[in-house]
């Protein structure tokens with residue numbers, strides 16, 4: 496039976512969202528948390544963007560030393576030879592890529608303004624896949640941007656070209672959130688049958704159906720005989736109205752009526768890590784989790800009305816589909832209500848030693864402590880808010896990698 500895998504795209508779609516962003520350390524922590532949760536792959540950034548280079552390299556180093564393993568780290572580029580060459584030049588260790596190209600008539604005509612025909616699109620994608628293979632890419636996804644507004648015949652031709660040239664998957668992008676569960680099921684099933692290769696689902700929430708469409712699209716792919724790879728973001732943060740929320744989508748697959756009896760995960764996901772990940776992403780993005788967010792919202796397990804409260808006290812299953820402990824909730828959290836020492840870009844050794852001492856971290860000598868304080872200061876310059884415990888521990892444990900993450904050197908300006 497075909498299976499479902501998760502590719503989280505918070506560090507690509509999430510960070511390209513208007514008004515929102517993450518520091519390189521925050522992006523790294525998201526990868527660390529996704530890995531602990533058992534997510535198959537993280538779309539970890541933009542290998543053609545110069546300010547991402549050291550972050551991407553540092554994360555690949557974390558994979559080499561086993562910290563970011565088994566999660567697969569994959570970069571996103573446009574499907575052109577130029578971008579592929581540049582990706583491998585700037586991030587030589589990269590081995591997994593997704594190559595993106597617009598496929599709808601709307602985008603081909605309106606973005607390329609008559610400069611590219613459909614045949615040009617196919618040729619460009621074929622050349623980009625060939626180039627990535629030549630550079631030694633181990634796995635390649637090819638993204639059909641605006642797939643939901645692309646005729647199935649052309650989408651099939653597009654996928655077959657990608658497959659013939661050695662791509663491993665095609666990404667069906669519902670870029671504008673235009674699909675509904677019925678339409679995406681039909682499209683992805685036909686596409687899976689026509690292509691005979693695994694398909695990714697990339698759904699947006701412009702009509703409030705990103706999670707439902709991901710589920711229906713995955714079912715279409717699997718009924719078509721192929722593995723489905725669902726794209727999600729943490730807390731659903733992504734372009735405009737956002738992407739399919741990671742936690743809600745996993746819950747929908749594993750808990751909704753009858754679905755998991757036939758359609759199963761290819762890799763176990765540890766949902767007890769969900770709460771921590773959602774809270775961290777909320778803090779890092781500066782976007783509160785809505786109170787009614789599935790699983791991780793403040794009201795997800797709250798009951799007030801008489802009939803519900805009485806019912807849930809007698810048996811939680813009366814009014815709860817799943818238990819809060821399954822999401823890693825229920826542990827008491829210490830909230831400081833008095834004096835607080837925070838990390839900051841102008842912080843010093845005394846405050847830092849106090850912070851680390853509370854986490855039972857000690858240093859060999861003052862020099863070592865001073866060098867870590869310096870890194871913490873730089874991390875604060877990027878984040879512009881106090882670091883959380885996991886970030887401080889990460890810097891103390893991997894100072895050389897942290898230094899790389901925090902090094903941002905713009906290229907020379909043309910006079």
Ligand SMILES: [Zn+2]
Pocket residue numbers: 508670697699733734738
């Ligand atoms: Zn997107």
